Amino acid sequence: MRLSPIAKRVPRVVAHRGASAVDPEHTLAAYRRAIEMGADGLECDVRLTADGHLVCVHDRRIERTSNGQGVVSKMSLEQLETYDWGSWKRPTADTDLDSRKVLTLDTLLSTVRDAGRPVELAIETKHPTRYAGLVERRLIEALDRYGWAHPKLGTESPARVMSFSWLSLRRMRTAAPGLRTVLLMDRVPLRFRDGTLPTGVSYAGPGLAIVTADPEYVDRVHKHGHQVHVWTVNAEEDIRRCRELGVDAVISDRPDVALRVLADGAEGVGRRT
Template sequence: MAGPYLGEKRETGGRPRVIAHRGASAMQPEHTLAAYTTAFDLGVDGIECDVRLTADHHLVCVHDRRANRTSNGKGVISTLELAHLEGLDWASWKELDDGSANEQADSDPGRGRILTLNRLLDSLTSQRQELLTLIETKHPTRYGGLVERQLVTALREFGLTTGDLPQLPHVRVMSFSLMALVRMRGLAPQVPLVHLVAQSAPRLSWDGSLPTGINIVGLDMRIVRRSSAIVRAHQRRGHEVYVWTVNEPEDVERCVELGVDVMISDRPSDVMALLG
């Protein structure tokens, strides 16, 4: 694909921002503190995480509904208490890029500990940078709106519900659930929202429209590969466009050519190298 030098500045204000998907998840086990501290060290523009509620109503950073894939335990996250989840190993399952198993968890037990949202926010705020912080609430869940209520409580504790401030993370809350976004708008109206759109969405809107009060769309990279029309449609309406998961060089180039605002990647180091 012919295209510009990936490091050149766009007229809209520069290169797309690079966001570490579940932390630097190609380099470290996803959603562990090590994945995020690695991302900070890489100099990323921000991070992304998913949150779920435990049985005793703690927000933890886990993508899947069940613990099976990313820990040595089993069971639905929402039915397990935090103390049980903290007893599991969330790191050694990961095969690193060199083909080895992740053995560092044995020498550092904290490395494989489940990451709570509060612990992640504490680490983020200690960076004293305006890191773009994308938090996705996962639905459907047995707890419904309690997820957003607990999220707002956590954000408020760190002073992150009153808009973007200097030397603090710039939070965006994302969801595929419109109801979840409506709840967030009511609970914390100054926190910007991202409406996520998957390739499998049954009524994918191609005209660039978004629900009232939402000005950011999150698009599956597979949609962007299929057609640039939806990106252009949102840009014409003045919306920001976030794209996930951008790992391949041709996808990076496509996103740069389209002038998207954010690229969410498992491999932020590789993406930043391509951007120069």
């Protein structure tokens, strides 16, 4: 296996839906734990409620991660707040609201702001959705409240936007050109197998299977000046493989494990940047 020329860079660790191997995904408890573990960044999915709030929920429907039923986009935030979003993961009694309450994007943004150290936030817009471009508009409005949608020249927002939808990323580029964007891929389209990306997209976001089957893809992306953020990397051997390939970030349900494995192999290795 030929390694990337920058293979000695230690990848940044991004907590997938928070420290979701330990705490219920997308709960405030999961994100606070990831920050305590030392994760470099947090990843979340956002969906728009019927009354215009962005909430951190992966699935279109709420059955898997709550004790309710229904479609997120057809429900109000008040309705979603009546459900328990943690007992599916922790069936025993737990009165900690941080592990039980639906999480709004605004609460997560304030958590990142108040973390006490720089923390990145990778926000995935979920498509298709009945609200189409309204999702991106609401996301920009939310980021604007923190001064993160239109970073000043020479600065970077702690937030970046990810999507499998090129159209979603195009909307973000048009409305907030200073924001970094990530094209998520479960397969690499033929036109981008040379390492290029759509105009304005900053980073490649391949699934682990892509870089496992085609490790030189990382090199090709780097040669075009882009970063590679790989999801979802949980097994220790896969974390090591990503480091050897020189990926820029690993997105993991187990940020503590990823940090430990990367630290174990970091002697003589460049700092994460």
